[in-house]
Amino acid sequence: MSENNCKMNTSLMFEVLLYLNSYYFGLFAVCELGMNLVKYVNFPDLYHFETDFGVLMSVCGIEILRIIIASRGNLSDNKWLIILAILLTIPSVVGVVYLMFLQGEVLRFEYIICSIQLGLCVIEIITGILCLFSCCKAPEYY
Structure with missing residues (x-):
């Protein structure tokens, strides 16, 4: 009975x-798009703007896809969808790290929202792996 509760x-x-990340990521994406617009207007000599914007759009697409796949995999106990969602977290984390450290101009607010996004991704990886382990166990019949 305790294994069922753990699962x-x-x-x-x-x-x-x-669920929390779906709402936070919406806020994250809107803030990043707004900050990129402000940087484009205020810093006309940005040399990596196209790359930065492309990375942001890629992170948005991957993160939306990852949240949908992870939610469907979790609700249906489909271990392959959960594995795919965990693997999709890797390019998302790499993109957020790029936005946090490597883009042309990084604002202080970007450090804050990117670090929160990274924290959510790391916690989701850990809980996704725990959920995956509980999905892989053979059911016990009494």
Whole structure:
């Protein structure tokens, strides 16, 4: 009985984190798009603007796809969708690290929102792996 509770709790925790990240990522994307617009207007000599904007759009697409796949995989206990969502977290984290450290001009607010996004991704990876382990166990019949 305790294994069932453990499975339910990790699955629930993973779903709650995905739900939280879906709203936070919307805020993150709007703020990043706004800051890129401000940088484009105020810093006319940016030499990496196209690359920075391309990375931001890629992160947005990957993150939206990852949240949808992870939520569907978690709700249906499909371990392959959860694995795919965990693997899609890697390019998302790399893109956020690029936005945090390597883009042309980085604002202080970007450090804050990117670090929160990285923290959510790391926690989702951990809970996704825990949820995956509980999905892979063979059911016990009493």
